[in-house]
Amino acid sequence: MADNEMDSWDEEEEKEWQEQREQRAKGYNEARYRKEQQRRAASDLRKYRNNYPDRPKVNPCQSATLPDMQNLDFYLNKKRFKPNGEFIEVILDQWKDDYELLERNNSYIQWLFPLQEQGMNFRARMLTRTEIEMMKKDEEVQRRFIEAYKLMLGFYGIKLVNADTGEVKRTEKFEERFDNLDYHSHNNLRITRILKCLGELGFEHYQAPLVKFFLVETLVEKQLPGVKNSVLDYFLFTVKDKQQRRDLVHFAWENYEPRYKFIWGPMEQLKMYKKPSDCDSDVGWEGEHG
Numbered sequence: 001m002a003d004n005e006m007d008s009w010d011e012e013e014e015k016e017w018q019e020q021r022e023q024r025a026k027g028y029n030e031a032r033y034r035k036e037q038q039r040r041a042a043s044d045l046r047k048y049r050n051n052y053p054d055r056p057k058v059n060p061c062q063s064a065t066l067p068d069m070q071n072l073d074f075y076l077n078k079k080r081f082k083p084n085g086e087f088i089e090v091i092l093d094q095w096k097d098d099y100e101l102l103e104r105n106n107s108y109i110q111w112l113f114p115l116q117e118q119g120m121n122f123r124a125r126m127l128t129r130t131e132i133e134m135m136k137k138d139e140e141v142q143r144r145f146i147e148a149y150k151l152m153l154g155f156y157g158i159k160l161v162n163a164d165t166g167e168v169k170r171t172e173k174f175e176e177r178f179d180n181l182d183y184h185s186h187n188n189l190r191i192t193r194i195l196k197c198l199g200e201l202g203f204e205h206y207q208a209p210l211v212k213f214f215l216v217e218t219l220v221e222k223q224l225p226g227v228k229n230s231v232l233d234y235f236l237f238t239v240k241d242k243q244q245r246r247d248l249v250h251f252a253w254e255n256y257e258p259r260y261k262f263i264w265g266p267m268e269q270l271k272m273y274k275k276p277s278d279c280d281s282d283v284g285w286e287g288e289h290g
Helices: 003-049 066-075 088-094 099-104 129-137 139-155 174-183 186-200 204-220 228-233 242-255 267-272
Strands: 158-160 168-170
Touching: 003 186, 003 228, 066 129, 066 139, 088 139, 099 139, 099 174, 129 139, 139 158, 139 186, 168 204, 186 204, 186 228, 204 228, 204 242, 242 267
Parallel strands: none
Antiparallel strands: 158 168
């Protein structure tokens, strides 16, 4: 072999080694990022499920002042969302099939699904505990909330088939809507918000059916690859009911590939886990998010 050929071979080998080193470094950085993302998710969702224990208690005598009741007023159709918004009845009536508007406008989502935490729209108000109790008791608010939920489900290619149980399934246009959901990752944050809000405003029993839907679509049907991480890191651990959450973690583990890489629950307990209906004893464990 000529010297110049040897030099060329060495250069090609060095180039390959460098590419391998860069790939390993990239994989290491991605792994660190994912680990940090999962840590933040765990902390965030634990606070949510424990009703934000670090949030200052509100004086009941001051909680009903106008600035603290804007979410309630919006749901009573007394005020438009901010900024540059509409009344909720206009949204429910005229935005239902306007998917471009629902995708493009990022101001309405915090008003339709308020939380006890600040979001990106600083014109929206955090949900107060007083509002929560009042909104759960008001029939018109509850009716509008279900309609708002159905509005967003339709946007994602899903429909509510049982208003009592929260059962959901695909719509006829699901493929188009799934493509949009997979492409626009900010909708993962929106769905997390929706799931949290369900647990705040009296629809905790709607959480598990929606999470189960996304687990089936991502792990069983192999749909929505861009949503899969959010389903496991976030959606799954919004479920407030501990038993339902355990059942969902176990379902996720059963359908995750490869199973030995499943990190969202303790492996040994998952292997032994049985639903209460299958066994009188309760295997004591919690998922990765506690």
